Every structure is written in structure tokens, then in C-alpha cells.
Amino acid sequence: MAQRVAIIGFGQTRHRSRRDDVNGVELIQEAVRAALEDADLTLDQIDAMIIGNMDHFEGVNYVDTWSVDGTGAYMKPLLKLTTGGTTGTTLGIAGYHFVASGLFDTVLVVGWEKNSESDTTGAIITCSDPIFDRFSFSGALPGLAVEASAYMKAYGITQEDAARVTVRDRRHGANNPYAHLRTPVTVEEVMNSPMLSWPVKLLDICPRTDGAAAVIFAGERKARRLAPQPAWVIATSVRHDYAYFHDIDYTRMHTIEGAAKELYQYVGIKEPLKELDVIELYQPYSFAGLKWIEALGLCPPGESPRLLWDGVTDMGGELPINPSGGVICTNCIGATGLLRIGEAALQVMGRAEGRQVPNVNLALATGFGGAFWSDMMLLGRRPW
Amino acid sequence: MPEEEAVIYRGRIRMPYTWAVGETGSFFLTQLRDHARIWGTRCPQCRRTMVPPRRNCPRCLAKTHWLQLEPRGSLVTYTVVHYRHRIHPPQEPLIYGVIKLEGADTGLTHLLGEVDPADLRPGLLLEAVFKEPEQRRGHILDILYFRPREVTGS
Numbered sequence A: 001m002a003q004r005v006a007i008i009g010f011g012q013t014r015h016r017s018r019r020d021d022v023n024g025v026e027l028i029q030e031a032v033r034a035a036l037e038d039a040d041l042t043l044d045q046i047d048a049m050i051i052g053n054m055d056h057f058e059g060v061n062y063v064d065t066w067s068v069d070g071t072g073a074y075m076k077p078l079l080k081l082t083t084g085g086t087t088g089t090t091l092g093i094a095g096y097h098f099v100a101s102g103l104f105d106t107v108l109v110v111g112w113e114k115n116s117e118s119d120t121t122g123a124i125i126t127c128s129d130p131i132f133d134r135f136s137f138s139g140a141l142p143g144l145a146v147e148a149s150a151y152m153k154a155y156g157i158t159q160e161d162a163a164r165v166t167v168r169d170r171r172h173g174a175n176n177p178y179a180h181l182r183t184p185v186t187v188e189e190v191m192n193s194p195m196l197s198w199p200v201k202l203l204d205i206c207p208r209t210d211g212a213a214a215v216i217f218a219g220e221r222k223a224r225r226l227a228p229q230p231a232w233v234i235a236t237s238v239r240h241d242y243a244y245f246h247d248i249d250y251t252r253m254h255t256i257e258g259a260a261k262e263l264y265q266y267v268g269i270k271e272p273l274k275e276l277d278v279i280e281l282y283q284p285y286s287f288a289g290l291k292w293i294e295a296l297g298l299c300p301p302g303e304s305p306r307l308l309w310d311g312v313t314d315m316g317g318e319l320p321i322n323p324s325g326g327v328i329c330t331n332c333i334g335a336t337g338l339l340r341i342g343e344a345a346l347q348v349m350g351r352a353e354g355r356q357v358p359n360v361n362l363a364l365a366t367g368f369g370g371a372f373w374s375d376m377m378l379l380g381r382r383p384w
Numbered sequence B: 001m002p003e004e005e006a007v008i009y010r011g012r013i014r015m016p017y018t019w020a021v022g023e024t025g026s027f028f029l030t031q032l033r034d035h036a037r038i039w040g041t042r043c044p045q046c047r048r049t050m051v052p053p054r055r056n057c058p059r060c061l062a063k064t065h066w067l068q069l070e071p072r073g074s075l076v077t078y079t080v081v082h083y084r085h086r087i088h089p090p091q092e093p094l095i096y097g098v099i100k101l102e103g104a105d106t107g108l109t110h111l112l113g114e115v116d117p118a119d120l121r122p123g124l125l126l127e128a129v130f131k132e133p134e135q136r137r138g139h140i141l142d143i144l145y146f147r148p149r150e151v152t153g154s
């Protein structure tokens, strides 16, 4: 690494189910303008840009070229990245790499999605293998539903346990003026919501959102000069397993386990529940809020419901998860992972306002996508 | 051992899309449809006038303001299309041009009509020909094409 890197700016749109008042380029530009204002920078101070979204979601394939009027990348180096659900965290990690290499000093990354412009499931289907997987495990839901099913059976988890996760995130989302869904729900309401694919019900799963996010990464000298409290990138980790839904161990989340282990070893974290101060978890449905925090090492397998019911992961608890309301409240897919990074950065900077966790020293952001792939970025108040 | 057979799957991806034009583009297109008027947007900082319109300047990010333009301009560059594809507009001869409207700083891509290709040259003065009101549907092709215009009053 040629230089240390920090996040010095974050901007996002007011996320909605549809934004007919703007086209995609204008939506992207809203987030870019917000991030530049947040960092008190102008476009000419940005050395390079990276943009990403989901393939097939808006029917625009060369998003990098098409969106230049929105990103402001005119006459700048610009790259498009897309990795499915992890697109947003891939963008953040790539922005970190750009600056850490020393080749660029200030890099703006943008993730966005206009889910309202296509059939989300139809678009996601195109990621499945056309010969052996596409007829069955198509779209976002079935893979998650069998994961939940296997996990419930293995550890005696109930649907009510999962509902408590939705209750937490929807309560947190009410504190976030940018969140798409801002009304709290009860365990009963989750349980009574329509069954989609057993055991996953409508209120267990994330919405489809129109929105964009932009994050600005800077090298150490610039970060110290430009930001009163930068959010320093401590470490990142990435784990991919298979692309096929038929070759995954659904009782464990191996990619989170591997990514977390690498991160904890690097920093010397032994008790993540005590040592982390906040987590923005890419949690596309409620059951992930149980199984995946076990994979993160917050408790032994099967014991996460106790943490949920005891309020350990609520605001005011020992380790708040998703103060922003998380993916359950807002899911503009290409932006979703970047929102986790941006929200974690706000927590470290102490600028998360109504959703601020007090005294955040270490904030973890995660990404999820593909066939159970995991990304992580650990942010801290001091450079590593 | 029987002769191996290569299995080939055929697929067809049919995806419905909708694209929100946005408030800025919607004003431009409805003015085209309802009044045969062409509007541009002007950046208060760099003073560039852009057609089609931009809500904010792509270079300065400043909020732009509306400016009505005359439906005429001059030819920047062009090509005469000799092959045929089903997405092409049914026009003979088929000529694509970049037209700079009077007062605009960006070109507008459109079709050229009522002109012999041999007479085309950069700088040729052009005017917009609109479709009949009942045929206009809020689309950039509510302008049928641009044709050479007579210069009068000189």
C-alpha cells in the first residue's frame, strides 16, 4: 500500500420506490452533488471515478459512458464495475485500491439503481446458469428461502426470531430521513404478511428502491487536510464461493466466516461483539440478520435469537446493527453495498445525526451478492 | 461408443422496461408535442446552452434555466446511410446529421430530409420540420427531420 486511505465525503438520494421526476443520469448526479457538498470539494478536485449498478436492470449496458453527465466524469478516468449484489461494496473496495495504490489521490465512487424501470426478478434471472439453474433458482428469493429453511432446521430457529430482525431494522429506518421505508412494524405484522417462498414473507425481505449513493476516498495527507474526522479504511476482505446454487452449504455462511476471520486477524480483533462499535450489514432478508451475525462471530451458531430478543443489536444495545434501517428499509441494489460503507463512514465521522451510535471507533460494513458472496470494509477513527 | 452429440440451448431474453424521462426532459418533450417548440437549458456558470436539456450542468453541476430556441440551425456533420436495418427510420435517402441550433452550444442528433445528399456540406442552414400535431407523441421524432432553409431578408 502506497498510502493510507480515508473516506472524506458521502452523499445519497432520498430513496423512494420510484423517482419519476428524474432520469437515471439525474439520479446519479444528485448523489454526486451531495457527496461533493459533503466533502466541500468541486468536480475538478476529483482525480478518477468508478460507477456501478446491476446488469440488465435499466437496460443501459454502457453505464459508464451513458452517465458521464451525471457523474461529472467528463475528461476524467472512469471505470464501471458490476458484481451483482456486492456491486456497491466492490465499488468501495476498488475506490480504496485506487487511492491506496498512490496512483490517484481523490476518487469518487457512485452506485445507483432504478429498480422501478424493469422487472427485478426478470433481470436477476439472467445471472443464473441457463442450462442447469435458471429454470428453478431464479431471482433473489429461492436461494435465500432454502438458506433460511436449512438454517431453521439445523438450529431450531423460528419465524418469529427472524421477524424480530425486521422489527429492529424498520424501527431504525424511522430515524433515517433518506430511508425508503420509514414506518416501524411489529412481529405480528411480519408474521401476518403474505408468504412468498417458505419461510420468507413479504416483510422479511427488502424492497425495490430507486436511489443512488456516492462516496469520496482520499489519500492520507489530503484526508487530514480536508476532513475534521475522516473515516479511515482499516482493512477490506472479499470471499467468493461457487456461482451455482446447488453447490453451497446452506447451514453456514462460509464467505462471511472467511472474510471476517481475515479482517479480525489483521486488526487483532478477538471478541467482535465487544470490539466493534456498529455494523452496517448487507442483510437482504430477516433470516440473514440471525445466521450471518453468527458467521461474523458475534455468538455461537444458533444463539443469535438471544442477541436479537435482548436488544443487543438495537440502538442503545452493545453492538447496534443497521442504524440506517439497512437493506430491509432501502434497496437500490447497485447502491446498497455502498450505502453500507457510506453509513458506516458517517458513524465513524460522528455525523449520522438521528441515527448516530455514540463514540464509534470501529464500524464494519458488509456486502452480499452472487451465490452467497461476501465483501467487508472496516472503518475506524484512527488510521491503521 | 456412440457419436457425441453437442447439445445447444436456444434462449430469448424478453425484458419489459420503462424509462422515466424526468421533469426536465418531460417539459422538453411535451413542448415539442403540444407547441412544436424546442427548448434548451443554459448553465448560469459556464453559460453553455444544451439541447437536449440537462437539469444541472454536467460540467459545473449548477442548476440550469430554460431558454426557448428557434427551430433552426446549421449542419455540423452528417452521414448518408446506404445499408438498411429494421431499427432504421423508414426514410429515403436516410441521412443522419448533427445539427447545431442557433444559440445552442451542443449539437442535436437528428435526420435530414428534402435534400439531395450531393448538396450537403457543413454549415448548411437548416430548419426543423415537425410532424402534424395529431401525430406528435412527445418523442424526439416529433421533429420529422431538418431540411435546408432559404435565407431571406439579407
Ligand SMILES: [Zn+2]
Residues within 6 Å of the ligand: B043, B044, B045, B046, B047, B048, B057, B058, B059, B060, B061, B062
Ligand atoms: Zn456549466
